[in-house]
Amino acid sequence: MKIKSLLIANRGEIAVRINETARKMKIKTFGIKTSKEPNALYLRLVDDVIDFSESLDEIPEFLDVERIIGAARSNKIDAIHPGYGFLAENPYFARRCEEENIIFIGPSASAIYMMGNKTIAKQIAQKYKVPLLQGSQGTVRNVREAAEIASGIGYPVILKAAAGGGGRGMRIVEKASHLEKMFKMATNEAEKAFKDPSLFIEKYVRNPRHIEFQVVGDRHGNYVHLGERECSIQRKHQKLIEESPSVALDENLRQEMGQAAVRIARAVNYYSAGTVEFLLDADRRFFFMEMNTRIQVEHPVTEMVSGVDLIALQIRTAEGQKLPFRQDEIKLTGWAIECRINAEDVQAGFSPNLGIIEKVSYPKGKNIRVDTGITDYSVITSYFDSMIAKLIVHADDREKAIAAASAALRKFWVRGIKTTIPFCQAVMNNKKFRKGDFNTSFIEKEMTKLFYNDEEDEMLAAYVAAFDFAAELETNRTTRPDFERGKNISPWVLNRRLKSL
Amino acid sequence: MLTRKKKKNEHEYIAVTPDDNKYVILDPFSEEMRINGHRREIKIFENEEGFTFLEYGNKKYLAEITDKNQNKYTVLLNGVSYSFIIESPISYRRRKYLEKFRHDSKLEVVTAPMPGKIVELLVEESSSVKEGDSILILEAMKMQNEIITQVAGKIKKINVKAGDTVTKDDVLLEILK
Numbered sequence: 087m088k089i090k091s092l093l094i095a096n097r098g099e100i101a102v103r104i105n106e107t108a109r110k111m112k113i114k115t116f117g118i119k120t121s122k123e124p125n126a127l128y129l130r131l132v133d134d135v136i137d138f139s140e141s142l143d144e145i146p147e148f149l150d151v152e153r154i155i156g157a158a159r160s161n162k163i164d165a166i167h168p169g170y171g172f173l174a175e176n177p178y179f180a181r182r183c184e185e186e187n188i189i190f191i192g193p194s195a196s197a198i199y200m201m202g203n204k205t206i207a208k209q210i211a212q213k214y215k216v217p218l219l220q221g222s223q224g225t226v227r228n229v230r231e232a233a234e235i236a237s238g239i240g241y242p243v244i245l246k247a248a249a250g251g252g253g254r255g256m257r258i259v260e261k262a263s264h265l266e267k268m269f270k271m272a273t274n275e276a277e278k279a280f281k282d283p284s285l286f287i288e289k290y291v292r293n294p295r296h297i298e299f300q301v302v303g304d305r306h307g308n309y310v311h312l313g314e315r316e317c318s319i320q321r322k323h324q325k326l327i328e329e330s331p332s333v334a335l336d337e338n339l340r341q342e343m344g345q346a347a348v349r350i351a352r353a354v355n356y357y358s359a360g361t362v363e364f365l366l367d368a369d370r371r372f373f374f375m376e377m378n379t380r381i382q383v384e385h386p387v388t389e390m391v392s393g394v395d396l397i398a399l400q401i402r403t404a405e406g407q408k409l410p411f412r413q414d415e416i417k418l419t420g421w422a423i424e425c426r427i428n429a430e431d432v433q434a435g436f437s438p439n440l441g442i443i444e445k446v447s448y449p450k451g452k453n454i455r456v457d458t459g460i461t462d463y464s465v466i467t468s469y470f471d472s473m474i475a476k477l478i479v480h481a482d483d484r485e486k487a488i489a490a491a492s493a494a495l496r497k498f499w500v501r502g503i504k505t506t507i508p509f510c511q512a513v514m515n516n517k518k519f520r521k522g523d524f525n526t527s528f529i530e531k532e533m534t535k536l537f538y539n540d541e542e543d544e545m546l547a548a549y550v551a552a553f554d555f556a557a558e559l560e561t562n563r564t565t566r567p568d569f570e571r572g573k574n575i576s577p578w579v580l581n582r583r584l585k586s587l
Numbered sequence: 588m589l590t591r592k593k594k595k596n597e598h599e600y601i602a603v604t605p606d607d608n609k610y611v612i613l614d615p616f617s618e619e620m621r622i623n624g625h626r627r628e629i630k631i632f633e634n635e636e637g638f639t640f641l642e643y644g645n646k647k648y649l650a651e652i653t654d655k656n657q658n659k660y661t662v663l664l665n666g667v668s669y670s671f672i673i674e675s676p677i678s679y680r681r682r683k684y685l686e687k688f689r690h691d692s693k694l695e696v697v698t699a700p701m702p703g704k705i706v707e708l709l710v711e712e713s714s715s716v717k718e719g720d721s722i723l724i725l726e727a728m729k730m731q732n733e734i735i736t737q738v739a740g741k742i743k744k745i746n747v748k749a750g751d752t753v754t755k756d757d758v759l760l761e762i763l764k
Contacts (some may be wrong), residue, residue, distance in 0.1 A: 271724070274706065322697045324729060355742055413722055419753060433668055437701030437755060447636055449729055468702060472728060497663070499638050499649050508666040539667050543648070547603035547669035548610035549629055550650050551660035554617045555673040556600055568638055569652040569662075 089113055089165045089189060093158045096169030098459035099476060100381070104167050107397040116163055118154070119208040121146045125459045136161065138298075141372040148172040151179050156197035157438060158188050158298060163457070165189035165404060168412045169502055173470075174380035177200055190402045191305075193379050197354040201377040203287060204248050212372040214349040219365070219373045221288025224517045236265060237288050242290040245269060247276030247283075254279040256323055258290055273401065281432040289414045293525040294365040295334050297372065298321065299347035302399055303356045312392045313418045314362075315384055318526045319513060321436060326506065326529075327383035327513055329423045330391050333484065333522030334366055343372055350377055357403050359385070359396045368525075383426070383476070390422035390480040420480055423443055425495065425510035427458075427475040429466045432509045432537045438472050441465075442504030449494035453480040458499075474505065484522065490513050506536035600681045602660075607656040612672075695738045695762040699753040703727030707749055710742050716762065723759065740764040743759075 091114040094101045101117060105128060108115045117132035118253070121139040125498050129135050130366050136157045138147045147153070151173055158166055166188055168174040174192065177199035185189035192198070200206045205224040220239045225248050226232045234257065236243045245268060247255025255276030260522040271287070277283040292332040306405055315333035317325045347362035361382050394411075403409070407534055430436045436573040443464045448456045458475035460466075466474065481487040490512040494506055518532050529536070554569055602610040613621040620627060621757040630642040631650075641648040641664075654661035658673045674682060710716060721733040722742075740762040747759050 093656065177716040213747070235622075271731060271733075274724075278706075278726070279729055381751055432613070433667075434755075435700055445637060447638065468728070484649070496647075499636075500666070501638065503664065504668065505666060511665075537667050542643070543664050543667065544604065544608065544669055545627075546629065546643055546648055547608055547650070547662040548604075548671055549612060549615065549622060550631075550652065550662045550664070551602040551669075552602050552610070552612040552640065552673055553615045553672045554652060554655070555658060555660070556598060560598075560616075569650060 087164070087189070087405060089401060090402075091161075091163045091165070091168045092116065092191075093136070093154070093163045093171065094163070095149065096129070096172060097123060097126060097155050097172075097470065099457045099473070100169040100280050100383075102395055102459050105131050107395055108167075108401065111398060111401060113401070116157075116161060117146060117494065122147075122467060123465070125463075126223050126457050128463065133425050134161075136198065151176070151182055155182055155186055155188065158183075159186060163188070165191055165272070167191040168319075168380070169382060170380050175378070177202065186286060187270075189404050191358065191400050193354075193358045193360060197356050199378045200354050201360075202249065204246065204250075204376060207376060208252075208374070210353050211350060214346075214353050216346045216374045217571070218351060219288045219291065222286045225286050226282040229266050232269055232285070232287050232576060233262065239289045240413060241285050244285055244290040244291065245272040245285050247272065247280055248286055249280035249282040249284070250276060254519070256433065265357050271585060275554070279469075291365050291367050291373070293527045294318075294367050295332070295525050295530075296325075297332055297343065297365065297366045298363040298378075298382075299344055299350045299363050300359065300361055300385070300392075300396070301347050301356065302359050302380075302394075302403070302409060303351050304403045304409045305357045305406055306408050307352075307355075308412075308523060309348045309351045309415045310409055310411060310416060311347050311354070312388050312394060314340060314343065315382075315387055317384060318524055319519075319528055320526050321529050325384060326428075327424065327510060328387050329421065329484075329486060329487070330387040331418065331421065334370070339370060339372075346372075346374070350374070358400050359403075372444055383473070384424055386455060386478045387422040387424050387474060390415060391418045391420055392480060393419075420482050421484045422478060422480045423487045425477045425491060425514075426473055426506065426522070427477060427500075427510070428472040428506045429474050429503050430472050431504045431507050431508055433504075436506070436509075439466070439504045440468055441503045442446075443474070443500060445499070447497075447499040447503070447552050448475075449477070449497035451492060451494070453491075454478070454494050455480075459461070459553075477510075485520070488520060508539065511538035512536060514538075526580045599676050600673045603674060607669055612674070617667055628694070638683060648665060693764050694743070695721065695736070695764055697728065697734065697736065697759045697762065698758055699755055699757045700734070701725070701727045701732075702754045703732070703752070705747050705751045705753060705759075708745065708747070710745075710760075712742050714744050716740060716742065720747050734759065736762060738762055738764050750758065 089268045092108045094104050105115045116134045117129050117136045119135050152493045173179040177195040180190045180195035242260050245257045257272040259265050261270045273283045296317045298315050303309045314332050315330045317328045319327035361378040364372045365566050366372045429439045431439045455478040460474045479490040483488050495511045597750045628756050639650050641650050651663045653663045656666050660671045662669050703725045706726045708723045711720045717739045723734050725732050743761040743763045745760045
């Protein structure tokens with residue numbers, strides 16, 4: 087069935103991204119307006135807005151299954167795209183869409199369920215001979231059971247929420263004496279985040295690389311992988327920089343891992359786009375971690391090197407169309423890097439930097455792409471995650487891609503809040519990162535300074551402060567640059583400025 | 588663009604960082620401007636979008652004053668914050684003199700490093716802690732963060748309870764060293 091209208095059940099940059107492709111495909115798009123973000127950018131770009139401003143119940147808007155289904159039905163919308171997060175990996179939501187004859191843009195409810203349940207996912211991986219880490223068979227009931235398993239496989243171990251994702255409900259336990267505290271914290275966090283406190287336990291690989299494979303499938307039994315993404319630059323399990331391809335893989339390993347990813351997809355009749363995550367240890371052995379049954383934040387790096395529009399592919403496979411290519415027709419060219427620009431203060435432990443974006447300007451260029459959900463005067467609230475934009479560059483090789491990313495970061499200007507730009511710049515300028523010598527402990531172990539600046543930057547900043555201070559003191563000066571854009575003007579300065587007009 | 592005038596009397600400003608780095612800026616508006624005795628050619632300009640930049644040594648720097656309170660400044664340069672107190676030579680000497688009489692406080696005030704919600708308190712009033720102990724769990728952006736004490740001592744006062752929402756820099760508790 088051809089999709090003519092689409093409800094985007096998400097916000098931010100991914101709502102903008104989905105909208106862009108859908109409109110190109112001549113699909114009428116609907117966005118959801120919430121009282122938390124009534125002036126969000128995506129609402130200006132969609133064809134039609136469905137108003138969820140009035141709060142009906144306690145459930146957050148983008149998690150309210152029946153309200154979203156109801157809105158799709160009453161507006162006679164053909165399909166729903168869940169984006170990432172929220173309802174994207176909720177098998178119940180996918181099933182409800184099916185029941186109501188709404189096309190869910192994603193895999194089947196059963197594929198989501200099987201891959202979302204880590205115990206089942208591991209059993210499938212085992213059955214299809216995809217390497218796994220030692221660990222518990224299923225979830226662990228209590229600390230005592232966890233202790234038994236942990237001493238069996240040896241410390242360090244990692245505790246993970248069975249329903250988890252995105253690093254939440256995850257704790258590394260270095261030795262037996264830490265187990266009880268960590269077990270409690272992980273249970274708490276899992277309960278909060280997923281309403282399911284169950285954990286499982288597995289061997290913890292020190293300093294692995296995080297390598298994931300993009301797979302796509304259709305409803306006709308065709309499966310193709312689009313190569314890997316290297317996502318080892320992480321802080322507290324949150325990815326900050328991603329690239330494709332990875333320096334750690336050669337063509338043999340790429341084919342071996344890609345085929346393993348495809349076996350997982352085939353095992354659950356996976357249609358749509360999905361991601362199979364692996365850990366790669368120092369001896370280049372890989373282990374299955376999990377499969378994410380959704381579009382990923384970092385999908386643009388794959389799009390850049392493969393030339394495939396993954397959102398379009400999701401829509402087409404949801405319509406029942408076949409994949410437009412075979413594995414041997416996939417050609418990956420060049421190197422792509424993505425920097426996540428978050429509203430966070432790197433100098434204050436990456437704490438969220440809420441506020442108003444007073445002004446933003448993006449770098450421009452042929453091989454530069456910026457995916458963003460914000461614009462001038464956008465408000466960054468604590469209701470949603472802190473990512474405001476993704477900067478993606480594409481070049482012939484890794485060295486050129488790093489140089490392009492570094493140059494583009496210097497032309498990415500934001501006023502009003504602090505962002506992770508100086509962090510991303512520090513990574514691009516790090517010698518070990520440039521050499522490709524890094525793993526998931528890179529930030530912790532290799533980055534002595536989490537932001538980039540030159541030796542003379544403090545002096546230049548001192549000049550700005552002294553200049554402004556001096557300008558206020560000197561009564562006869564009327565022309566000076568307005569560093570503060572009208573903020574923080576003391577009454578006597580304002581008075582003097584008005585008089586001088 | 589701003590115009591620069593030559594002044595007959597030199598004006599001296601001292602920018603001091605929290606680490607006590609000192610920048611002596613002589614005649615900031617003049618062509619002869621000097622920082623710590625060296626001539627520096629720094630241009631300030633605004634682009635058509637309204638961003639302010641410094642130009643120095645063929646490089647462009649995005650600049651913004653993000654906080655200002657009398658002579659206390661926070662400047663954001665290429666996204667990185669720098670704090671200064673601007674002094675005149677006289678006020679600088681006075682401050683140095685007064686600093687000699689200040690001594691270390693016995694009280695450590697623990698503040699929230701980020702906005703969030705208190706999940707659990709791991710200490711009680713009058714309990715003893717040692718350096719590196721976890722004192723409470725703060726949930727921010729759906730991540731649970733352990734707040735750790737940097738000092739050893741006795742908990743004097745707790746200002747929050749489980750379930751409280753706090754903003755950045757709220758005082759969570761006080762520890763008597």
